[in-house]
Amino acid sequence: MTDLETKNNLAQCFSGVKQQIAKACTQSQKPVQLLAVSKKHPAHKIQQLFELGHARFGENYVQEGVEKVQELNQLDIDWHFIGPIQSNKSRLVAEHFHWVHTIDTLKIARRLNDQRPVDMAPLNVLIQVNISQQESKSGITVSEINELAANISQMENLCLRGLMCIPAPQDDNRLKQEFLAMHEQFETLKKQYPQVDTLSMGMSGDLTLAIECGSTMVRVGSAIFGQRI
Numbered sequence: 182m183t184d185l186e187t188k189n190n191l192a193q194c195f196s197g198v199k200q201q202i203a204k205a206c207t208q209s210q211k212p213v214q215l216l217a218v219s220k221k222h223p224a225h226k227i228q229q230l231f232e233l234g235h236a237r238f239g240e241n242y243v244q245e246g247v248e249k250v251q252e253l254n255q256l257d258i259d260w261h262f263i264g265p266i267q268s269n270k271s272r273l274v275a276e277h278f279h280w281v282h283t284i285d286t287l288k289i290a291r292r293l294n295d296q297r298p299v300d301m302a303p304l305n306v307l308i309q310v311n312i313s314q315q316e317s318k319s320g321i322t323v324s325e326i327n328e329l330a331a332n333i334s335q336m337e338n339l340c341l342r343g344l345m346c347i348p349a350p351q352d353d354n355r356l357k358q359e360f361l362a363m364h365e366q367f368e369t370l371k372k373q374y375p376q377v378d379t380l381s382m383g384m385s386g387d388l389t390l391a392i393e394c395g396s397t398m399v400r401v402g403s404a405i406f407g408q409r410i
């Protein structure tokens with residue numbers, strides 16, 4: 182494909198996703214934010230989507246993400262880190278991203294807080310909840326949210342903005358139960374912390390259901406950028 186063809190293709194997918202989001206939102210809902218997940222796609226595609234008016238991007242892998250942040254540093258992009266964080270990579274995340282969706286230990290929260298450069302705004306963070314209770318998957322249990330949230334809320338260089346989940350693949354009924362359970366936890370957290378405003382929930386395959394259950398931010402990769410190589 183030529184560059185123009187790729188861009189037209191991207192524009193079409195992007196507008197399709199935006200329509201799908203708009204259709205799923207009820208009138209009483211706040212507009213749902215779209216996080217374009219660009220992992221495994223080259224920086225020039227991010228630039229193309231930016232030129233189409235989108236400025237919120239998510240990356241999963243520290244090294245790859247940091248390279249793109251640096252390559253595109255002329256663009257006013259809001260960068261979200263949405264992958265697992267190993268301790269030895271936390272500094273790179275603290276120094277390059279605006280948001281982290283995957284906080285699930287006090288240890289990582291403390292490291293990010295310590296490593297956030299003082300001349301940058303506080304790092305916006307979401308607590309990842311293992312809502313499907315999958316063994317050996319990232320995320321804390323629902324019963325652990327309170328304590329981790331209380332700890333994070335004391336950290337000067339982090340700003341607790343809400344919750345995130347990646348449910349197990351399963352039938353729509355169970356998925357809906359889990360999305361609704363996440364929403365309930367989110368509402369509870371919001372009452373305790375006024376700055377909490379984000380429930381990161383829903384991907385290409387389930388964004389409509391997630392929005393119907395109260396998501397405020399969907400993370401969409403393949404429906405915008407196509408299959409990852």
Ligand SMILES: *Cc1c(COP(=O)(O)O)cnc(C)c1O
Pocket residue numbers: 218220241263264347384385386400401402403404
């Ligand atoms: C890859 C990824 C996405 C996007 O997935 P798609 O199915 O391509 O939309 C969303 N969230 C996380 C955490 C991911 O790793």
